Amino acid sequence: MSWHPHLWHPTTQVARADPPLRAVAGRGAMLELDDGRELIDAISSWWVTLHGHGEPSIAAAVAEQALRLEQVIFANFRHPPAERLAERLSAATGLERLFFSDDGSTAVEVALKMAWQWWRNQGSERRQLIAFEGAYHGDTFGAMALGERSLFSAPFEPLLSPVARAPWPATWWDDQDVEGKEAEALATLERLLEVPTAAVILEPLVQGASGMAMVRESFLRKLEQRVRQAGALLIADEVMTGFGRTGALFACDRAGIRPDLVSLSKGLTGGFLPMGVTLASERIYRGFISDDPSHTLYHGHSFTANPLGCAAANASLDLLLERPALHEGFEARHRPHLEALAVHPLVQRPRLCGTIAAFDLAVERPGYLHPAGRQLQRHALEAGVFLRPLGHVVYLLPPLCLSDQQLQDCYSVIRSGLDQLN
Numbered sequence: 001m002s003w004h005p006h007l008w009h010p011t012t013q014v015a016r017a018d019p020p021l022r023a024v025a026g027r028g029a030m031l032e033l034d035d036g037r038e039l040i041d042a043i044s045s046w047w048v049t050l051h052g053h054g055e056p057s058i059a060a061a062v063a064e065q066a067l068r069l070e071q072v073i074f075a076n077f078r079h080p081p082a083e084r085l086a087e088r089l090s091a092a093t094g095l096e097r098l099f100f101s102d103d104g105s106t107a108v109e110v111a112l113k114m115a116w117q118w119w120r121n122q123g124s125e126r127r128q129l130i131a132f133e134g135a136y137h138g139d140t141f142g143a144m145a146l147g148e149r150s151l152f153s154a155p156f157e158p159l160l161s162p163v164a165r166a167p168w169p170a171t172w173w174d175d176q177d178v179e180g181k182e183a184e185a186l187a188t189l190e191r192l193l194e195v196p197t198a199a200v201i202l203e204p205l206v207q208g209a210s211g212m213a214m215v216r217e218s219f220l221r222k223l224e225q226r227v228r229q230a231g232a233l234l235i236a237d238e239v240m241t242g243f244g245r246t247g248a249l250f251a252c253d254r255a256g257i258r259p260d261l262v263s264l265s266k267g268l269t270g271g272f273l274p275m276g277v278t279l280a281s282e283r284i285y286r287g288f289i290s291d292d293p294s295h296t297l298y299h300g301h302s303f304t305a306n307p308l309g310c311a312a313a314n315a316s317l318d319l320l321l322e323r324p325a326l327h328e329g330f331e332a333r334h335r336p337h338l339e340a341l342a343v344h345p346l347v348q349r350p351r352l353c354g355t356i357a358a359f360d361l362a363v364e365r366p367g368y369l370h371p372a373g374r375q376l377q378r379h380a381l382e383a384g385v386f387l388r389p390l391g392h393v394v395y396l397l398p399p400l401c402l403s404d405q406q407l408q409d410c411y412s413v414i415r416s417g418l419d420q421l422n
Helices: 056-066 079-095 104-121 141-146 156-159 179-190 217-230 251-255 284-286 307-324 323-329 332-339 372-381 404-421
Strands: 023-027 030-033 040-041 097-100 127-134 164-166 197-202 235-239 261-264 276-280 347-353 356-361 393-396
Touching: 040 404, 079 097, 079 141, 079 276, 079 284, 079 307, 097 104, 097 284, 104 141, 104 197, 104 235, 104 276, 104 284, 127 179, 141 156, 164 179, 179 217, 179 307, 197 217, 217 235, 217 251, 276 284, 307 323, 307 372, 323 332, 332 356, 332 404, 356 372, 372 393, 393 404
Parallel strands: 127 164, 127 197, 197 235, 235 261
Antiparallel strands: 023 030, 030 040, 097 276, 261 276, 347 356, 356 393
């Protein structure tokens, strides 16, 4: 394969990366390449293809909606697909108001703007924002500021607003230090919250892009208690964890927490169309209603609440609610495979949450740029599985339609790849 003369691929250094493959079709968990090869899409194409490629019911819903109403300006109109989606997601989350945007980064950006302006509209001087070490919340400027400062954000450091940061007590199987790590994180958070804080933002249960860093449900409940005591708002970035990925419909459900704002995207439309939403409590929504025009949330984009995206999202939600056993039972499907893999000498810190299984490679100088991940990816491609390790972190986050045999194949390919690295 070669590089296309006019395309610019995301998060890709052309001088170091392999040229992209050319996909021509997808069905279920499989991707078809132009040379006839088929690959198991073991990461749901960057975590978005929830039910599998070409899911017929979602495709039919989009086609039907396209013949009825493909787009209308949402500043002046509303439409049935948006109304239905808002009603259903409000019922599922307990948050009464839904604001549409276009992707995960902007869903977080909107939550940040809502939280910040809500305090301003009340005349409050709460200005501190608190995030967690290792966080990733997107690539727009507000979302990027909330994330861990890294190789990705370094060129823009002078433009990023300050954010206070608490430890993220990531844990794994047989972690003997988790109690101490959680205590340290909560103590740091308490000290930070002594400063008047507008909002605390987190990725509930799993930090995705930083390496599938998982925390315990009980830690999040203790965290929420401290945020409430301090009077700050709590934002849950469920862009990756939402829609069954952690075994519950939403990670906040599994953890037993109720944030003031929730950002959603990725699996929202089953991977068919780009769309993001931010859910807010009625209390926050009421804080923007005023005769003063400056209290308005001046945010929007041309494709806000696009009817095709709403139709896809409703069809995807139908599937999740009709077949809950698929996401609720995926963790049990992963477990025996990961347990067997965990004894390999190159496997460290195995961890599992819902549909997400992960481990660290036992390598020197681990990090996002470690070459072992790329070597494993190349081996997997040759064996018919598409992986995208996060440097030294290897993970599986497959579509819900993945068969038992396909899951076995994924783990077998990983094991054979580890044997080559060893």
